[in-house]
Amino acid sequence: MPKLIKNQDIIDDNYQLLETAPAADQPLPEGNLLVPLADWLENQQRYANHQGSVGVWLDSHEEPELLASQVQSLPVIAINFPQFTDGRGYSTGRLLRERFGFLGELRAIGDVLRDQLFYMARCGFNxxxxxxxxxxxxxxxxLKDFSETYQAAVDQPQPLFRRRMQAE
Structure with missing residues (x-):
């Protein structure tokens, strides 16, 4: 079973990522699924009847507004980072947390490397x-590359100067 970092622990990844959805006449795979956004929007009833948990993954060009009214019903939202240099997923993560109030698992998938994790966590990925x-x-x-942050972000809404003023 593949591994995953979640809440700063290494765990088994119990979700199967579907790159493309099975045809309507084929059964869904068993277990927990991460399905493409377009397929989930088109076939919500099919996924509502699935025995396992169903989460959604967005590609870097897809807008999180498409999920705005339904984010709280999803256990997992994954954002695809197709290549290291594509930073659109950072904004998507922040929007899901700050504007749409998503409280569930926000997962980074794709070309995810060590150097990105600290910044992804600052944008709300867990x-x-x-x-x-x-x-x-x-x-x-x-995730521990830096001991202090200066700017406000999802993981620390107070900038450093405000935190220092409150400590005095």
Whole structure:
């Protein structure tokens, strides 16, 4: 079973990522599923009857507004980072947390590397599917690269100067 970093622990990934949805005349795979946004929007009734949990994954160009009214019903929302240099997923993560109030698992998938984890966590991600050719134990250390942050973000809404003023 593949591994995943979730809430700063390495755990088994109990969701199967569907790159494409099965045809309507084929049964869905058993267990928990992460399905493409377009398919989920088109076939919500089919997924509502599924025995396992169903989460949704968005590609980097897809807008989180499409999920706005339904984010609280989803246990997992995954954002695809198709390549290291594509940063649109950071904004999507922040929007899901801050504007739409998503409280569930926000997972980074795709080209996810150690160097990105700290910044992804600042944007609200709490789960990371590390690229298969990289060491997940080393990647976990990426969440601790910096001991203090200056700017406000999802994980720390107060900037450093305000935190220092409150401490005095």
């Amino acid at each position: 789960a990371f599917a590390i690229r298969a050719d990289r060491c997940i134990d080393d990647a976990l250390n990426g």
